[in-house]
Amino acid sequence: MDVAALFSKDAEAFQPSAIRALAPLLNDSSVISFAAGVPNPETFPAEALREAADRVLRDLPKRALQYDVTRGYLPLRERVAARGAALGLAATGGETLLTTGSQQALDLAARVLFDPGDVVLVEVPTYVGALVTFAARRARPVGIVRTAEGIDLAHLRATVSRLRGEGERVKALYVIPNFQNPSGLAMTRAAKDALAEAVAELDLLLLEDDPYGELSFGNPESFDRTPVAVRQPGRTVYLGSFSKTLAAGFRVGWMHGPESFLSRAELAQQAVALCPSTFTASVLESYLAHNDYDAHLESLRGFYRTRKNVLLAALGEHFPKAIAYSDPAGGLFTWASLPAGMNAAALLPRCVAETKTAYVPGASFVVEGDGTPFFRMTYAKETAELLAEGARRLGAFFAREMESR
Amino acid sequence: MDVAALFSKDAEAFQPSAIRALAPLLNDSSVISFAAGVPNPETFPAEALREAADRVLRDLPKRALQYDVTRGYLPLRERVAARGAALGLAATGGETLLTTGSQQALDLAARVLFDPGDVVLVEVPTYVGALVTFAARRARPVGIVRTAEGIDLAHLRATVSRLRGEGERVKALYVIPNFQNPSGLAMTRAAKDALAEAVAELDLLLLEDDPYGELSFGNPESFDRTPVAVRQPGRTVYLGSFSKTLAAGFRVGWMHGPESFLSRAELAQQAVALCPSTFTASVLESYLAHNDYDAHLESLRGFYRTRKNVLLAALGEHFPKAIAYSDPAGGLFTWASLPAGMNAAALLPRCVAETKTAYVPGASFVVEGDGTPFFRMTYAKETAELLAEGARRLGAFFAREMESR
Numbered sequence: 001m002d003v004a005a006l007f008s009k010d011a012e013a014f015q016p017s018a019i020r021a022l023a024p025l026l027n028d029s030s031v032i033s034f035a036a037g038v039p040n041p042e043t044f045p046a047e048a049l050r051e052a053a054d055r056v057l058r059d060l061p062k063r064a065l066q067y068d069v070t071r072g073y074l075p076l077r078e079r080v081a082a083r084g085a086a087l088g089l090a091a092t093g094g095e096t097l098l099t100t101g102s103q104q105a106l107d108l109a110a111r112v113l114f115d116p117g118d119v120v121l122v123e124v125p126t127y128v129g130a131l132v133t134f135a136a137r138r139a140r141p142v143g144i145v146r147t148a149e150g151i152d153l154a155h156l157r158a159t160v161s162r163l164r165g166e167g168e169r170v171k172a173l174y175v176i177p178n179f180q181n182p183s184g185l186a187m188t189r190a191a192k193d194a195l196a197e198a199v200a201e202l203d204l205l206l207l208e209d210d211p212y213g214e215l216s217f218g219n220p221e222s223f224d225r226t227p228v229a230v231r232q233p234g235r236t237v238y239l240g241s242f243s244k245t246l247a248a249g250f251r252v253g254w255m256h257g258p259e260s261f262l263s264r265a266e267l268a269q270q271a272v273a274l275c276p277s278t279f280t281a282s283v284l285e286s287y288l289a290h291n292d293y294d295a296h297l298e299s300l301r302g303f304y305r306t307r308k309n310v311l312l313a314a315l316g317e318h319f320p321k322a323i324a325y326s327d328p329a330g331g332l333f334t335w336a337s338l339p340a341g342m343n344a345a346a347l348l349p350r351c352v353a354e355t356k357t358a359y360v361p362g363a364s365f366v367v368e369g370d371g372t373p374f375f376r377m378t379y380a381k382e383t384a385e386l387l388a389e390g391a392r393r394l395g396a397f398f399a400r401e402m403e404s405r
Numbered sequence: 406m407d408v409a410a411l412f413s414k415d416a417e418a419f420q421p422s423a424i425r426a427l428a429p430l431l432n433d434s435s436v437i438s439f440a441a442g443v444p445n446p447e448t449f450p451a452e453a454l455r456e457a458a459d460r461v462l463r464d465l466p467k468r469a470l471q472y473d474v475t476r477g478y479l480p481l482r483e484r485v486a487a488r489g490a491a492l493g494l495a496a497t498g499g500e501t502l503l504t505t506g507s508q509q510a511l512d513l514a515a516r517v518l519f520d521p522g523d524v525v526l527v528e529v530p531t532y533v534g535a536l537v538t539f540a541a542r543r544a545r546p547v548g549i550v551r552t553a554e555g556i557d558l559a560h561l562r563a564t565v566s567r568l569r570g571e572g573e574r575v576k577a578l579y580v581i582p583n584f585q586n587p588s589g590l591a592m593t594r595a596a597k598d599a600l601a602e603a604v605a606e607l608d609l610l611l612l613e614d615d616p617y618g619e620l621s622f623g624n625p626e627s628f629d630r631t632p633v634a635v636r637q638p639g640r641t642v643y644l645g646s647f648s649k650t651l652a653a654g655f656r657v658g659w660m661h662g663p664e665s666f667l668s669r670a671e672l673a674q675q676a677v678a679l680c681p682s683t684f685t686a687s688v689l690e691s692y693l694a695h696n697d698y699d700a701h702l703e704s705l706r707g708f709y710r711t712r713k714n715v716l717l718a719a720l721g722e723h724f725p726k727a728i729a730y731s732d733p734a735g736g737l738f739t740w741a742s743l744p745a746g747m748n749a750a751a752l753l754p755r756c757v758a759e760t761k762t763a764y765v766p767g768a769s770f771v772v773e774g775d776g777t778p779f780f781r782m783t784y785a786k787e788t789a790e791l792l793a794e795g796a797r798r799l800g801a802f803f804a805r806e807m808e809s810r
Contacts, residue, residue: 054458267421273509
């Protein structure tokens with residue numbers, strides 16, 4: 001049977017994730033990898049999670065092993081909502097939808113919102129996984145410049161005006177305000193205020209993705225933790241995740257949003273999976289009930305801050321001055337750019353072969369303009385020693401390339 | 406903001422599950438419930454799963470708590486494939502895609518296959534959760550008669566011929582061959598053989614959903630366990646699940662199928678959730694490695710066989726003869742029909758109020774013809790004593806209703 005002849009138009013448009021395609025490179029343990037997009041598993045509190053799983057399966061096995069309501073395990077939703085309330089979010093446990101990682105929240109949102117051809121505005125650069133999700137709905141991503149402070153609002157206004165003038169359905173703006181993947185940048189308080197005003201003025205729905213908000217390196221005063229959703233609760237769908245802080249392999253994320261949106265996302269979740277995992281949610285709930293999560297987060301911030309400092313110092317020492325890179329104040333990534341005309345993707349195979357170091361080429365994060373000079377590096381995976389050694393090798397490689405041009 | 410004005414056409418078509426809408430009734434612990442669609446949580450091996458979770462978080466925490474490849478945790482895929490091979494399936498671990506319950510496998514398949522308006526053939530009756538998934542893709546379900554033996558192939562051929570004559574895109578046939586939800590019926594070996602020939606002749610893709618295949622009450626010879634997929638591997642997508650046998654709350658199911666289909670479903674999974682939960686998969690794998698799953702299944706069959714026998718005996722004693730019902734040879738459900746003209750949904754609220762017993766009205770399982778006389782009962786939830794008492798009350802209620810007409 002010619003199975004491919006049966007594929008839907010959406011399926012024809014599915015895009016492989018450029019990052020997942022790098023997996024074979026990342027699985028070579030002899031390569032120093034700046035390419036991983038994942039948290040360091042040493043930071044996951046395995047022993048405390050083991051105790052939590054033990055409690056759950058001793059104390060409430062019939063509940064933890066059974067199906068749940070579509071929005072997921074209520075005690076965890078209440079803890080998530082309480083933490084959100086501390087940030088200013090108005091959501092209650094009832095107004096929280098648990099998902100199979102925040103990626104699934106993004107997918108549910110895309111199903112609720114997008115018909116083929118609908119425009120979704122995205123930052124340049126933006127999270128490639130969101131682009132994959134939007135592509136699976138055949139939505140059309142259009143890029144808006146992201147500056148060091150926030151969204152380029154003049155560009156946003158001009159773009160929306162132009163697109164609507166062309167008759168396009170411009171429904172939503174997708175942003176990662178805090179320690180964005182891939183740029184590492186965080187929006188300032190003033191930029192969030194102005195963005196909130198702009199989305200109201202332009203009548204846009206805001207998809208606010210916040211997996212890295214807890215990973216601030218600086219003192220609390222230097223970073224505005226308040227979600228944009230607090231400023232525009234009626235038009236913001238807020239996505240959170242435990243994947244970067246407790247356990248990516250649990251696949252537990254969540255969505256807050258206007259009830260009309262949440263109830264439609266709930267119907268989508270019934271069609272997709274009936275409900276998220278009761279077991280993983282109840283283990284996380286028990287962890288939160290019996291452990292000091294804030295203390296864990298503080299130690300996590302210290303872990304990544306130290307590694308970031310090591311990498312940035314090594315880049316300063318070893319990278320040619322013509323290579324620019326961000327100095328992130330949180331999260332897992334720095335975003336770098338080669339001199340114009342150099343192509344990070346084209347160089348990667350030789351870089352891996354010659355230097356045994358790897359990074360992620362940036363083009364797949366960039367929907368407008370030339371993305372080829374960019375690349376993303378993480379300091380999450382390797383030890384301080386290997387971060388420094390990798391920076392040395394990579395710097396020497398790029399220097400040779402620049403000389404030979 | 407008028408959020409609803411932004412909804413996609415798919416979202417406008419989302420259907421609430423009629424069964425999930427009954428949840429408030431089911432949560433009243435004073436009601437004897439034949440309505441639940443879920444396994445009995447007493448049957449889940451909580452202690453063995455606790456030990457498995459303990460092993461996993463002691464022995465391989467960094468792997469179990471981390472993201473995984475898109476197809477999911479390979480050691481579990483290999484065990485699933487080995488069990489499938491024992492049934493005759495050709496799939497290897499590589500040819501297995503783990504999903505967030507088999508419902509998510511169904512959703513991935515629907516995304517790969519259906520554009521709005523595409524026809525998916527379904528049994529009458531069929532699993533309402535599949536109809537919800539197809540509706541979320543705006544596929545058009547068309548019913549084919551399911552007899553006690555299998556699919557009415559004359560009806561199948563005539564329907565496909567008629568629809569294609571009308572220019573419809575008829576892509577797939579969705580079936581639950583074994584102990585179907587809601588009818589409890591299992592296809593005979595001859596019916597599976599004939600169905601396999603018919604789908605080839607009609608050039609249909611077969612979606613074979615098999616969550617209940619391990620729950621046969623009879624002796625092995627009386628039931629054909631061989632999946633239809635074994636007969637037509639090139640055109641069958643086979644869906645399996647641990648939800649009915651080990652832990653519904655883990656949300657672990659799987660898909661086998663032609664590689665061209667699996668690789669497209671894998672791209673969909675990247676967009677949906679990056680990967681399924683590594684943790685739940687690794688706990689199930691450890692359970693399977695350290696326990697006698699087949700012995701567990703044998704005890705599970707005994708558990709449900711006993712309850713089925715109690716309920717069927719009580720129905721024989723207490724139900725008016727004009728009410729027909731199936732005598733399932735496995736699974737969790739019996740399917741009953743009131744005399745023509747009586748409406749199971751209309752009677753339910755008064756039934757619950759007057760008798761404190763509940764069932765699931767059948768209309769939402771029936772896409773062709775009058776579904777109003779049908780209702781589904783499960784023997785999974787209640788004890789033998791309550792099954793008998795509930796049957797007595799329900800029989801008396803229906804008898805009064807029939808007399809008053």
